[in-house]
Structures are given as structure tokens and as C-alpha cells.
Amino acid sequence: MAVLDFLLGLLVGLLLLGWQQIRSNVRLKKVLRKLQSSADHSPFPLTSQLSLAVSQHRKEQLQLQQQLEVLQQILQVAPIGYLQVDDENRLLWCNLQARNILGISPEASWPKPRLLLELVRSYELDDLIEQARNAGQPCHSNWTFYPTSADPSDLSRQPAITLQGYGLPLPDNQVGVFLENRQEVMALMRQRDQWTSDLAHELKTPLTSIRLVAETLQIRLDPSLRTWVDRLINETIRLSNLVQDLLDLNQMQRASLQLSQLKTIDLVSLIHAVWSSLEPLARRKQLRLDYSGPERLMMQLDEPRIHRLLINLLDNSIKYSPVEHLIQVKVSVDTTQTTTFAGVPLVCLEVIDSGPGFPEKALPYVFERFYRADPSRSRVLPADSSELDRESSLRTGMTNGTVQMQYDGHLQGGSGLGLAIVRQIVEAHQGSVSASNHPETGGAWLQVRLPWHSPNG
Numbered sequence: 229m230a231v232l233d234f235l236l237g238l239l240v241g242l243l244l245l246g247w248q249q250i251r252s253n254v255r256l257k258k259v260l261r262k263l264q265s266s267a268d269h270s271p272f273p274l275t276s277q278l279s280l281a282v283s284q285h286r287k288e289q290l291q292l293q294q295q296l297e298v299l300q301q302i303l304q305v306a307p308i309g310y311l312q313v314d315d316e317n318r319l320l321w322c323n324l325q326a327r328n329i330l331g332i333s334p335e336a337s338w339p340k341p342r343l344l345l346e347l348v349r350s351y352e353l354d355d356l357i358e359q360a361r362n363a364g365q366p367c368h369s370n371w372t373f374y375p376t377s378a379d380p381s382d383l384s385r386q387p388a389i390t391l392q393g394y395g396l397p398l399p400d401n402q403v404g405v406f407l408e409n410r411q412e413v414m415a416l417m418r419q420r421d422q423w424t425s426d427l428a429h430e431l432k433t434p435l436t437s438i439r440l441v442a443e444t445l446q447i448r449l450d451p452s453l454r455t456w457v458d459r460l461i462n463e464t465i466r467l468s469n470l471v472q473d474l475l476d477l478n479q480m481q482r483a484s485l486q487l488s489q490l491k492t493i494d495l496v497s498l499i500h501a502v503w504s505s506l507e508p509l510a511r512r513k514q515l516r517l518d519y520s521g522p523e524r525l526m527m528q529l530d531e532p533r534i535h536r537l538l539i540n541l542l543d544n545s546i547k548y549s550p551v552e553h554l555i556q557v558k559v560s561v562d563t564t565q566t567t568t569f570a571g572v573p574l575v576c577l578e579v580i581d582s583g584p585g586f587p588e589k590a591l592p593y594v595f596e597r598f599y600r601a602d603p604s605r606s607r608v609l610p611a612d613s614s615e616l617d618r619e620s621s622l623r624t625g626m627t628n629g630t631v632q633m634q635y636d637g638h639l640q641g642g643s644g645l646g647l648a649i650v651r652q653i654v655e656a657h658q659g660s661v662s663a664s665n666h667p668e669t670g671g672a673w674l675q676v677r678l679p680w681h682s683p684n685g
Contacts, residue, residue: 309323329409357405372390533653586664661676
């Protein structure tokens with residue numbers, strides 16, 4: 229009886245072992261079908277195929293690990309900082325440059341990730357990460373970072389740093405951030421601005437003296453020689469205007485707009501007043517102003533600066549508009565939730581001309597100092613264009629890579645500071661300005677957005 233029980237148990241064990249072997253073979257076939265589509269036609273046994281697949285998988289994993297290490301080594305010595313956080317904003321990894329910029333201690337190699345805000349007290353950085361994660365696309369931001377230290381005596385030795393960050397959304401809700409220390413760039417820009425301001429001050433007095441001498445000679449010379457003096461006076465005036473533009477731009481950059489300089493003015497009346505002052509130039513090309521918007525719009529603005537802004541915008545439109553065309557000026561108030569500034573409605577001022585517009589590659593730079601997009605504005609007129617358009621085109625000349633408008637035999641060139649001054653004035657009013665080409669006219673389309681503060685505010 230014992231032998232029978234033994235044989236019965238042995239038979240059951242063999243059956244179970246055979247069934248387990250069959251299940252293993254079935255699983256192996258499923259794995260092999262996933263790893264290699266041609267597994268069914270291979271002459272090798274299933275176990276050999278699986279071993280080869282596992283070996284290949286380990287080789288690929290090792291290659292990926294090596295590539296990851298190479299990338300980390302590159303990021304480690306990169307001249308810009310890089311850090312990576314998980315879906316809960318816990319710091320996963322950062323390079324040496326990011327540690328130096330943000331003041332993260334080298335011994336902060338934790339067994340598990342720590343919240344970034346615990347290590348770096350920068351809410352702007354945290355906000356940039358959230359923006360990139362929510363938008364699902366790269367975002368960038370500029371801010372001033374103030375390093376913190378447990379020792380109060382170190383605070384005086386740690387100056388504030390101007391940072392520029394680029395947030396990149398990654399898989400699994402992770403975010404990578406590139407950090408650029410722009411403190412040295414800002415210092416160089418301040419030195420440049422100081423240098424240009426000092427130079428402008430030095431040039432102002434001798435230019436005024438040259439103009440006075442030329443005007444004194446103008447009435448004493450023979451009429452046949454006055455043309456040369458007229459040209460000298462015109463060029464002196466142009467240089468004086470350039471010097472004044474530099475002084476104005478530096479002054480606006482150094483001091484932001486104070487509330488005491490604001491007063492209630494009618495923006496619409498100011499637009500028409502500026503056009504009236506430029507009408508002699510517009511009349512030469514038979515240009516007309518096409519205004520659309522409210523008849524009256526009272527705003528709190530710095531009148532001299534807004535006057536200067538309108539002069540620059542309309543003067544550019546007059547320069548580059550073809551003969552007998554319209555210059556459109558539109559004013560509207562936008563009260564939608566998506567375009568209000570800190571809960572304040574925006575006034576949108578649009579200036580549209582019918583000129584050749586800006587080249588697409590120049591649009592990001594048209595508000596930079598001395599940037600001249602003029603060469604693209606010397607368009608080639610079609611064969612069926614009017615004689616007036618041809619005459620206007622012939623009056624546009626090229627000089628040293630910049631276009632200058634010719635009026636009455638004299639070349640009148642811009643300083644390259646007009647739109648830079650416009651941007652500075654708009655930013656002083658806490659607004660924004662953008663440039664593009666109008667889809668209908670093809671000409672320049674400048675859009676200025678200013679917060680509409682209540683006149684009684």
C-alpha cells in the first residue's frame with residue numbers, strides 16, 4: 229500500500245512538472261514574440277533565443293546608461309546651470325553651475341529627493357516650473373535672485389543676481405530648467421549706457437557751437453555757396469537729434485515713471501495734435517490719417533513722453549508709406565479677463581502703414597538700440613505701379629547698409645533709437661508694445677497696450 233501511494237504521488241508530481249513545463253514554454257513563446265518577430269522561424273531553442281534577447285536588452289541598457297552618464301558629464305561642465313525636478317517639485321539632479329548660482333551646498337546629496345523650495349528660496353523659479361508644466365511647452369522668465377544664508381553676516385557679501393530661466397516640460401510631469409547668470413551682462417550694459425551717456429553729453433556742446441557758427445555764416449555767404457552751409461546745418465541738426473535721443477533714452481532707463489508726472493489727458497486729442505505737427509511731411513507724399521476709435525479717451529499719462537511716443541510711431545509710418553496712402557491709427561479699450569493688466573483694462577493703440585513692413589527675422593529685434601530693419605523696407609515696385617509710387621521708391625536710397633529717406637535733395641536718416649525709445653516709454657507706463665506686419669496692408673503694425681487707470685485714481 230505504501231508503494232502504491234508512493235507511485236501515485238510520483239505520477240501526480242510528474243504530471244504537475246509536465247504542466248509547469250508546458251506553461252513555461254507558452255510564456256517563453258509570448259516573450260519571444262514580443263522581443264523578436266521572427267522567433268517562430270528560428271532554428272534555435274526557445275531558451276537560447278531568450279538568452280540572446282536578454283543579453284541584447286542588457287547591452288542596450290548599458291549603452292543608454294553610458295549615454296546618460298555622458299550627458300550628465302556634459303551638463304556638469306556646462307557654462308549654464310541645469311536642474312531637474314519631479315512632478316512634486318522635488319529636486320532630482322542639478323549640475324555644478326546651478327549649485328553655484330542658487331547656493332545649493334555640495335553636501336546636499338540626499339538619499340531621497342527634497343523639495344526645491346526647501347533648498348532654494350526663489351518663488352520666481354518655482355513659478356517658472358509651474359508655468360512650463362501647465363503650459364506643456366518651453367517658458368522663460370527673468371528675475372532677480374537674492375541668495376539666502378543661515379549666517380546673517382554672509383548676506384552682505386552675497387549680492388543679488390539677475391537670472392534668466394528656461395523651463396522645459398519633461399515626461400512624467402517632470403520639468404528641467406536651464407539657468408543663465410546675466411549679472412555680468414547687466415553690468416556690461418550699464419557700463420555701455422554710462423559710456424554712451426557721457427559721450428552724448430560731451431558731443432552736445434561742440435555740436436551746438438558748430439550749428440551757431442554755420443547759421444552765422446549762412447547769411448554772410450554768397451547765395452551760390454549757401455547750399456553747402458545748408459547741408460552742414462542739416463547734418464549738424466541730425467547729429468544733435470541723435471545725441472538728444474541717447475540722452476533721453478538713458479534718462480528713461482535710469483529713472484522709472486513717477487506718479488507725480490502723471491496727469492489726466494485726452495489721448496485722442498493728443499494723437500490729432502501730433503499728426504498736425506507732422507502734417508507738412510505727410511503732405512509731401514499726400515498721406516492721410518485714418519483714425520478709428522472713441523472721440524475722447526481720458527487717461528492718466530505722462531504727456532511729454534506719450535507725445536514723443538506718438539511722434540516716433542507716426543514719423544516712421546510717414547517715412548515708409550507709399551505716396552497717396554492712408555496711415556491708420558486705431559484706439560480701443562479691452563476689458564476682457566485675459567488681457568487686463570493687474571485687473572485694469574488695457575487701452576490698445578495701433579499704428580498701421582502700407583509700407584513694405586518688417587522682415588520676419590527682424591521682428592524680435594526692432595525695439596533694440598540702433599537696430600535698423602530699413603534695408604527690407606526698400607521694396608521693388610511692380611511694373612504696373614503708379615508714377616507716384618515709383619517717385620517715392622526712387623527717393624529711398626541706401627547708405628552703409630541703412631535706408632535714408634530723401635526729401636528736397638537732403639538725406640534724412642533715423643537714429644535707430646526711435647522704437648527703442650517707444651518701448652522704454654511704454655514700459656515706464658507698465659504697458660507692452662509689439663511689432664508685426666499687418667495681414668491686409670502688408671505694412672508695419674505697431675501695437676501699444678497701456679493700462680487704463682481711472683482719471684480720478
